[in-house]
Amino acid sequence: MPSVTAYMILGSLLFALGLVGFLSRRNLIVVFLSTELMFQGVLVNFVAMGSLRGQLNGQIFALHLLVIAAVEAGVALGLVVYLYRRKATLDTESWSGMWG
Amino acid sequence: MSTAVTVYVTYGLFALGGLGVYLLMPRIGRSTRGAGAIFGMAALAGLLGLCTQWLAVGGVDVLFYVSAIVALVASVKMITHTMPVYSALYFVLVVLAVTPLLLLQEAEFLAVALVIVYAGAILVTYVFVIMLSQQTPPPTCDRRAREPFVAVLAGFLTMSMVASQIVRWTGSTKTVESLAASATVEGGADNTTAIGTLLVSDYLAAFELAGVLLLIAMIGAIAVSRKRVPKHPVVEAAEPPGMIGRSVPPY
Numbered sequence: 001m002p003s004v005t006a007y008m009i010l011g012s013l014l015f016a017l018g019l020v021g022f023l024s025r026r027n028l029i030v031v032f033l034s035t036e037l038m039f040q041g042v043l044v045n046f047v048a049m050g051s052l053r054g055q056l057n058g059q060i061f062a063l064h065l066l067v068i069a070a071v072e073a074g075v076a077l078g079l080v081v082y083l084y085r086r087k088a089t090l091d092t093e094s095w096s097g098m099w100g
Numbered sequence: 101m102s103t104a105v106t107v108y109v110t111y112g113l114f115a116l117g118g119l120g121v122y123l124l125m126p127r128i129g130r131s132t133r134g135a136g137a138i139f140g141m142a143a144l145a146g147l148l149g150l151c152t153q154w155l156a157v158g159g160v161d162v163l164f165y166v167s168a169i170v171a172l173v174a175s176v177k178m179i180t181h182t183m184p185v186y187s188a189l190y191f192v193l194v195v196l197a198v199t200p201l202l203l204l205q206e207a208e209f210l211a212v213a214l215v216i217v218y219a220g221a222i223l224v225t226y227v228f229v230i231m232l233s234q235q236t237p238p239p240t241c242d243r244r245a246r247e248p249f250v251a252v253l254a255g256f257l258t259m260s261m262v263a264s265q266i267v268r269w270t271g272s273t274k275t276v277e278s279l280a281a282s283a284t285v286e287g288g289a290d291n292t293t294a295i296g297t298l299l300v301s302d303y304l305a306a307f308e309l310a311g312v313l314l315l316i317a318m319i320g321a322i323a324v325s326r327k328r329v330p331k332h333p334v335v336e337a338a339e340p341p342g343m344i345g346r347s348v349p350p351y
Contacts, residue, residue: 006151007201008266010168013147014175014194016259020121021179024251026244029184029230033191036222037175040198043214051205056294059207060303063295066210066217067310071317073222077229078321084233090184093246 007048015041028083028090032076039069107264109150114263117143118256124180125248144172163200171197180245188226195219209292 014037021034043062050058080090087094116139123136148165171194178190195218202211245251299307 005266006164006168007205009147009151009263010171010201012259012262012266013172014198016255016262017121017172017175017179019258020251020255022251023254024125024245024248025179026246027184029226029233030179030187033184033187033226034179036191036218037178037194040194044198044201047202047205047207047210051207056298059210059291059295060298060306062207062210063213063299064306064310066213067314070217070222071313073225074321075317075324077225078324080229081232082324082327089235090233 004048004052007051008045011041011044011048013041014038014044017041026092028080028092031092032073032080035076036069036073039065103268106150106267109146110263110267111260113143113146113150114256114260116146118252121176121180121256122248122252124176125245125252126180126182127248128244140176144169161204164204167197167200171201184230185227188223188230191226192219192223195223206291209295 018034018037018039018041021037022031025031025034043065046058046062046065048058050056050061083095084090120136120138120140120143123132123139125136148168151165151168174190174193174197178187178194181187181190195214199211199215202208202214
């Protein structure tokens, strides 16, 4: 069985890739998908840390994280649909009117 | 391999992986995806080779390697693909690749909940919204990444710091303990039964709060989607990407 180190590095790597996608993409939907990828990384880390101690706390926390991810997806996609109806574009830079 | 050498090798592998992801980002001009794929694969191979020293007695676990490779490759393709529908579908692949990782740690309920809730509900909602906001021709916002160098630097610097500490402090052969054999799990030997018992006994407040949170989010989403959208005459004008929305009158 792989050790906890391997699971935690994998979880952190998924988190870092989600962070890279969040910072670098301009499409609103892909930005929110990268946020969900960060959630996946954290979920793997939680379950690994729970298994390290032999308790179920990590999995309970991961279940609540699943609830929060669903909540965030629902509200965020409602906002994305509203923003798309206002300007017919998903580009985040079209909402940059507060720059400069 | 001593811990200090492992830490420096980890830094080097993440620098290589960062370079690979940076070259894979969408850009205007000559495509660098070939070189990016080579660097990314080299970094991935190095990381998995590094993982072999952390395998406990019991030999090679093929399922961990396969699902780790699929998850990482699918997530890199998800963040670098130019079409958002493909990004959503690659994310479904990431979720399906994380599921065996959870099953290996004997978290069956969480694995099945992940497939049903995440891949089956949340990502289907994402695909619906992508279909609702289709733009023909394909938008320019997908063809070029915004500041890819800074993004990759930030992500992989964070990753290097976190991973070096993980490597240093979690030791080399601490295995994932078998939860079924652990004496601290109460409420039944079955994972689902144990989680159910814990949720209504120790974590009852958190369980109820999660329900309240879902209710509030549903109210919020309905409230947001019912707002009347004012009509703007600028929608049909074709403007260059940097100027989209600049001439819209304020709210």
